[in-house]
Every structure is written in C-alpha cells, then in structure tokens.
Amino acid sequence: MHIYDLIIIGAGPAGITASVYAARKRLDFLVISLDIGGQAAWSGDIENYTGYQFITGPELAQKFEEHMRKYDTALKENEEVLEVKKAGEIILVVTNKAKYQSRSVIIASGKKSKELNALGEKEFKNRGLSYCATCDGPLFAGKIVAVIGGGNSALDAALQLIKIAKQVYIINNTDQLGGDLIMRQKLADAANVIIFNNSKVLLVSGDKFVSSIKIASNNQEKELAVQGIFVEIGLVPNVVFVKDVEKNQNNEIKVNLRNETSISGIFAAGDVTNVPEKQIIIAAGEGSKAALSVFHYLSGKVFNN
Amino acid sequence: MAKSVKVYSTLTCPWCIRAKQFLKENNIEFQNVDVSGDQSAADDLMAKTGQMGVPVLDIDGEMIIGFDKEKIKLALGI
Secondary structure, rough: OOEEOOEEEOOOHHHHHHHHHHHHHOOOOEEEOOOHHHHHHHHEEEEOOOOOOOEHHHHHHHHHHHHHHOOOOEEEEEOOOOEEEEEEEEEEEEEEEOOEEEOOOOEEOOOOEEOEEEOOOOOEOOEEEOOOOHHHHHHHHHOOOEEEOOOHHHHHHHHHHEEEEOOEEEEEEOOOOOHHHHHHHHHHHHHOEEEOEEEEEEEEEEEOEEEEEEEOOOEEEEEEEEEEEEEEEOEOOOOOOOOOOOOOOOOOOOOOOOHHHHOOOEEEHHEEEOOOOOHHHHHHOOOOOOOOOOOOOOHHHHOOO | OEEEEOOOOOOOOOOHHHHHHHHHHHHOOOOEEEHHHHHHHHHHHHHHHOOOOOEEEEEEEEEEEOOOOOHHHHHHHO
C-alpha cells in the first residue's frame, strides 16, 4: 500500500491552509474530509479576517477551496474518517470507504453542534428541530419556536428568530442568560420573547413535524406548543476517530506550540485542539504552523521503509 | 436535453449559497425558490419532502435534501 508523507483530516480553515503549505513544501499528501469549508462555510458575515473588510462565510470558504485546488491537491471529499492509529512508524487512517497509510497526520476535523440528548431529538431533526437558525429560521415565519441554550450562539439565534417567528421561547439551563450584554438587552426589548431559566428539555414530540416540547422548569414540568426548535448549546470537537491522543476536559486534542499531540507523527490544528480562541484566522494560522511542523518532523526523521 | 433544476432555499442559508455556487460553476441553469419570502412554497416543500431543512434540490422530480454533492452530480449526470 502507498505510504503518504502526510494525511490531513478535515478541510476547514485549518485543514485547507495546511494543504496549501504542504503543497508548497512538495509533500506527498492527501486531504480527507466530509465537507469543504467547515464551520467557516456556516458563518454569516465575517469582518475580522485580515484582507477582507467584509466577506460572507460561504464566499470565504469558496476562496479557501479555490486556493487548495490551485495545487491539484488529492482530495477525498464526502469521506468520513473512522479511525486513526499508529502502528510502528506508520499511521493508519481508516475511512468509511478505504484504508490509507501515512508517515504523519494532521487532525483538523473541527467541531460540530452539540446534541441535546433529549427524547425525540433524532426523530424530529430536520422536521422542525434544527441546529442552524441562520439556515432554517426563515422557514418558521409566523410560527412559535423555542431556542435551546443561553450563550452567544443561542442569543444570536433568538435575535434572528424574533424578526421572523410569532413567539420565541428561550430554554436556558442556568439561572440567567450568558452571552454579551448588548444581545441580552436587545432580547429584553423584544415583545415576543419568553425566557425560561433553570430549565431543561425532557421531550420533543409531534406527528409528522414538531408540535410540542416538554421542559422541566424550576423542577416543574411544562409542555409548550411549538413548531420549531433550535438547538444552540455549543460545540463539541470531532475526535471520536482518534482515541489514543491526549485531550483536555473539553475533549479537545492537546497540542504544544508546534501542533504536536501526545503521539509523535500525529499533529492537530484549529478548533479541534485546545488552542485558545476559536477564530477562522487562528485556525488558518494553526493549519500553516502544523504543516510546517510536519515538514520539519519528516525532514529530521529517518524511516526504515 | 437539459434537466429541470429547482433550488428551494432561503437568503441566509450558507449551504444554499454553496449549492447555487456549485450549479453555476457547472453551468447548470436553475430556478431559485426562496421559501423565506413565500409561505405557500415553504408548505409545498414540507409536503413534498416531509422535512423542513434547506437547501432542497428538485432535479427532474428527484428531491435531494441538503447540499449533497455526490447525489447532485449523479442526478445531473456530471
């Protein structure tokens, strides 16, 4: 089986930038990813990526993709990595379609929306239950919706929805909303918002589509009639495929300044790691750093085969 | 003969934008249906697909939910 110099897992800002640097270092490498653009493709307006005073997430993602493709990079899209493990000097990467071998790996698999783990959640996903208010919010014009969460992403979703929906409930599991004061003030001024603090979701139910949500609010059960539910309770790192590397309490992969993980030859970059501050430009910078570290690692290494 | 392609979308949805970009890059003509401005179109979409997510592509009657590039390519024969 062919042994690559490097396999990059993920094609968000970190993975794509790593691919550009790897291509310019003439490494023999492969990019494997479920999608292109990662969370950047989901972002709305971006005004803090240097060089662009204003660009939308999908446009920036397209620029990234063009940059990656300029180098005729080998890309396996729509392919899911199931396992990464080291065997001797070689790292095995198993996907839902094939098996690969490489001398090094950069994990840049990012984060995904956290699930509620409530009854009915899976059943009603895309049938009234959504993880993206920006995407699906406009489908709920004049309807009653619930936003689950109390941080910035939940407040952002609620602020989008008050302009569209008839009534917005916010189901927050702490005693008061978090997030930025300016957003909380805007919500306080809105006439169609009701906030349930100290509340958690027990059950999502309906027939063909969502029709109600059962919550425990201050230990009292309540059933609210809703047609839409937006889950905005944060993000979790995509790390299920790599069991052996060390992670922090948030399940993020621990890396050092050179993007090395606890296993030599396995590097990581971007939102999947414990690097502070999750920003597109930081993920991109970390991706370039990881690729350069891989280059130094491979240059200094004498391989037996 | 060119296939009839409809994209059900909303203005803000990132994957809708990506789907339309993809069709344009491949020189595929399509009709955009903005369901955010049109409740009857939204109801029509829900009735046809049994779900409430966008984008949905209607390619000669075949409904593809989400920006599923492989399925879209297959349906378009590209």
